[in-house]
Amino acid sequence: MxxxxxxxxxxxxxxxxxxxxxxxxxxxxxxxxxxxxxxxxxxxxxxxxxxxxxxxxxxxxxxxxxxxxxxxxxxxxxxxxxxxxxxxxxxxxxxxxxxxxxxxxxxxxxxxxxxxxxxxxxxxxxxxxDVLDMIRKDLGQNGALVHLDSSNDSIKPAKHLHAYLDRETHPLVSAHAxxxxxxxxxxxxxxxxxxxxxxxxxxxxxxxxxxxxxxxxxxxxxxxxxxxxxxxxxxxxxxxxxxxxxxxxxxxxxxxxxxxxxxxxxxxxxxxxxxxxxxxxxxxxxxxxxxxxxxxxxxxxxxxxxxxxxxxxxxxxxxxxxxxxxxxxxxxxxPPTTKVAVAYKGGYQAQLLFNLGGYAVEAKQAFYEKQIRRGLKLKGLADKFDELQFQVVGNAASDPKTLLSSTTYMRVFMTAPTQLPIFGLLGVFVDNAMQHVSGAHGSTDLRSAMPLAYLGYFPAQLEQSRLxxxxxxxxxxxxxxxxxxVDHGQNFEDSEPRVSRSVSPDQQDCTIDDFGPCAEVSLGDVAFGRSGDKGSNVSLGIFVSSAATYAWLRLYLSEDRMKQLMGNDWSSDYHLERVELPNLYAVHFVIYGFLGRGVSSTSRLDSLGKGFADWIRARRCMVPTKFLQP
Structure with a gap:
């Protein structure tokens, strides 16, 4: 046998x-x-x-x-x-x-x-x-690449989106379909x-x-x-x-x-x-x-x-x-096309971090931005940056019981085509080191402020038949x-425009009041979520555990509500898509443009968008008390 x-x-x-x-x-x-x-x-x-x-x-x-x-x-x-x-x-x-x-x-x-x-x-x-040679040939013939989101006329192109067209400063590095x-x-x-x-x-x-x-x-x-x-x-x-x-x-x-x-x-x-x-x-x-x-x-x-x-x-x-x-x-x-990850030399980026805290912290933050911008102007460098942002990380407690709880980070994020403006900004900071305001203090890691070469990212489209x-x-x-x-066949179909509705038609006559008394709690007390980057965009899914709670969530979590929950981080430059997935008890959003040109060059501290969902879940909302469990 x-x-x-x-x-x-x-x-x-x-x-x-x-x-x-x-x-x-x-x-x-x-x-x-x-x-x-x-x-x-x-x-x-x-x-x-x-x-x-x-x-x-x-x-x-x-x-x-x-x-x-x-x-x-x-x-x-x-x-x-x-x-x-x-x-x-x-x-x-x-x-x-x-x-x-x-x-x-x-x-x-x-x-x-x-x-x-x-x-x-x-x-x-x-x-x-590896389609780098093909992409270079296309650039020579067409002048620019077709962006993955180009079919959506509602999306505003990110700043410096086509920086790769300056072949001397931003040469292509790779292109992979x-x-x-x-x-x-x-x-x-x-x-x-x-x-x-x-x-x-x-x-x-x-x-x-x-x-x-x-x-x-x-x-x-x-x-x-x-x-x-x-x-x-x-x-x-x-x-x-x-x-x-x-x-x-x-x-x-x-x-x-x-x-x-x-x-x-x-x-x-x-x-x-x-x-x-x-x-x-x-x-x-x-x-x-x-x-x-x-x-x-x-x-x-x-x-x-x-x-x-x-x-x-x-x-x-x-x-x-x-x-x-x-x-x-x-x-x-x-679809007849596939995504191509095109990378090019983006220039240089850096971040300067220092501590501010205690009394009058907002005034301190405003002071440092003005001081640094003034110094850059005197050096003739004010307009030499691709990106220059002054960000505050964290909130100082109103009655801090410890020194750390009274402290915030000042984050100066910068990108530039050359190292010169970044070194210039660092020089301005050092020149004024002893001209600081009260409550500013050390632990500054100046290594992070040194220019670091980075890659720009462009998600392009390429016909599958050309692979x-x-x-x-x-x-x-x-x-x-x-x-x-390997043959690619001929069975392709253009994708229809994405569905996006603020609220589903079957809920037009329903109101929040129909769900009874509400309490102000964090959205995360009743809903789960997951988020992440997709090139320039953030993908966000919010879902709940029951059909009854979902009936409220899909009404509450409209496009306008999401913009409200994004607070000061919402911009009219962004485009929002919203879809409902009833079998999952989920509402899904794509926020186009939130990450600029993408992970490698975004000024966002959360460059991968992974913290976006829990930020939204931390926002205070009026939730029907019958959906809140001990």
């Missing part, structure tokens, strides 16, 4: 049960042991990893070109080294974008380790995301056990795994949409198992230490169950799943190179402890490598 091998069982099970996909990374900081952990703590068919943020690639370009960086992410290689023996023994397939600038280089490292140890594994690299799952599927079909990608979309490894497992076609839109949502839910490390969770204070801190990463069990119809390995910390609940689902989405649909996923009818329900089912996603053809994706299956040496081109 022949005993079936692990490989035999894997092939036998393929497509006959839900595919089990574990995530091992959501950023470059996630260490290699997380990959091995997903493989050893329980059964998985695939391990996927998303290592890249919008500017990870660009930050290493110069070092890579000068042979001072390997081009791939070191934490990805660390995970593969630690896990290779287990990958071979358990026949687990690995799909990651940790190849970054050099996916072929990381694939070769894997190939060499496999040959050295005598493992029976094949490695493939996915390339074609967000690829979908096609090349991943091709690599798996020709026998790859490990697929090393560059800039594929965050959820593409999960979509590729499910697409291969079930042999879905290009037009299996509902199924692909479900896999896209599954990928989105587990792509961010431990965000679906307890991290970055509003309401965390209700749990014991020990429960949130050493969190496991998420697992998605994707079924034939695209529905999924989000879970984690047993006997680990953290938890998977409706709240953790809803929080991640609302994170970084684009209103009522989510765009991807493979599919457009509609979110209006998604249902999230806990079916067992630490097992949450997600279903109801609808799919449609993907030249390629899969390279590595042989025993480079001469035996097999290269395959």
């Amino acid at each position: 022949t005993v079936p091998t692990t490989e035999d069982r894997w092939q036998r099970d393929r497509g006959q049960r839900p595919v089990r996909i574990g995530n091992c990374s959501g950023s470059i900081g996630d260490q290699g042991y997380q990959m091995l952990r997903q493989m050893e703590l329980g059964d998985v068919d695939f391990v996927t990893g998303d290592y890249l943020a919008e500017l990870n690639l660009a930050q290493n370009v110069d070092a890579y070109l000068n042979s001072k960086h390997p081009g791939y992410e070191p934490t990805a290689w660390d995970g593969l080294q630690k896990s290779m023996q287990t990958i071979n023994a358990k026949r687990i397939k690995v799909i990651i974008n940790g190849g970054a600038l050099n996916p072929l280089g990381l694939a070769k490292k894997c190939r060499d380790l496999i040959l050295q140890e005598g493992y029976d594994l094949q490695v493939a690299a996915v390339t074609g995301d 967000y690829l979908g799952s096609r090349s991943i599927v091709k690599a798996l079909e020709i026998g790859a056990s490990i697929v090393i990608c560059g800039r594929v979309a965050d959820a593409a490894p999960v979509v590729g795994a499910a697409r291969y497992w079930y042999k879905w076609s290009d037009t299996s839109y509902d199924e692909l949409a479900g896999a896209l949502i599954a990928g989105h839910l587990i792509e961010c490390s431990a965000y679906v198992t307890g991290a970055n969770l509003s309401g965390f204070e209700k749990y014991s801190p020990e429960l949130l230490f050493d969190l496991p990463f998420g697992i998605a069990e994707v079924s034939q119809d695209g529905t999924c169950v989000i879970t984690k390995h047993e006997n680990t910390a953290g938890f998977v609940t409706e709240n953790t799943v809803k929080s991640q689902l609302l994170y970084e989405i684009q209103g009522n649909y989510y765009l991807n190179s493979d599919v457009k996923a509609y979110l209006d009818q998604i249902i999230v329900e806990e079916v067992e402890p630490n097992r949450v089912k997600v279903h109801g996603a609808r799919g449609a053809p993907p 030249h994706e390629k899969v390279t299956m590595l042989g025993c040496d480079d001469e035996q490598n097999q290269e395959l081109d």
Whole structure:
């Protein structure tokens, strides 16, 4: 009698049960042991990893070109080294974008380790995301790039949005298109056990795994949409198992230490169950799943190179402890374009921090701004900055019981095309060091005020039909490598304008008074939330736990109310989109322009927008008392 091998069982099970996909990374900081952990703590068919943020690639370009960086992410290689023996023994397939600038280089490292140890594994690299030459050619022909949000006439362009057009001062550094799952599927079909990608979309490894497992076609839109949502839910490390969770204070801190990463069990119809390995910390609940689902989405649909996923009818329900089912996603053809992360040399930035506090603190803040601006004018530098902002961080207590509680930070944020204005401002500060007002004091870290080169970011569009994706299956040496081109198909569909309503039509005749007596409390006393950056914009989802409370929330949280809650940080330069997601008891907003040109150059202290939700939750609101629990 022949005993079936692990490989035999894997092939036998393929497509006959839900595919089990574990995530091992959501950023470059996630260490290699997380990959091995997903493989050893329980059964998985695939391990996927998303290592890249919008500017990870660009930050290493110069070092890579000068042979001072390997081009791939070191934490990805660390995970593969630690896990290779287990990958071979358990026949687990690995799909990651940790190849970054050099996916072929990381694939070769894997190939060499496999040959050295005598493992029976094949490695493939996915390339074609680097479109810098194409973007440069387009600039020469068209004069400017097409911004990702250009189809919305209500959005005002950020200041210096097209700074890259000054090629001498702001030369392009990199341009990487967000690829979908096609090349991943091709690599798996020709026998790859490990697929090393560059800039594929965050959820593409999960979509590729499910697409291969079930042999879905290009037009299996509902199924692909479900896999896209599954990928989105587990792509961010431990965000679906307890991290970055509003309401965390209700749990014991020990429960949130050493969190496991998420697992998605994707079924034939695209529905999924989000879970984690047993006997680990953290938890998977409706709240953790809803929080991640609302994170970084684009209103009522989510765009991807493979599919457009509609979110209006998604249902999230806990079916067992630490097992949450997600279903109801609808799919449609993907857009004809994909996002391209274009990076260019932005110039220099710095921040000067010093302490002000005690009596008359607002007058002190006004004094220092006037003193510094006067000094810059005398030096002829007042108009040499791209950005110069005087910010106050924190509020001094009205009756402070400690020195610290009476103290605020004065933050002077600046960007400039050269270092000269920044050094000039630092000189003004030092020149006036002994001409300070009462109550100003030290602990100033002048190192942070030194000019630091930064990268500008421009999210562009590129037609998918112009991409030249390629899969390279590595042989025993480079001469035996097999290269395959990947077709992109023709099933595209332009995206309709986004839905945005201040209040739904079915609530036009309803008023806040209909919900009974109210009390002034923080919005966070009744609502949860999650926020994050999307280029220049902040994505914000606010949700509650019951249908009754949601009836109030969707009426209360109108566009005008959100602008009011944003207080002095709201500007007419911004554009607000609002959609309702009734099955999630959620209202979702996109605030266009809040982060300027994006994370790398924004003057916001919270450059990633992650604190935005809890700021709004901290605002005082009139909430019906019947929804407030002890």
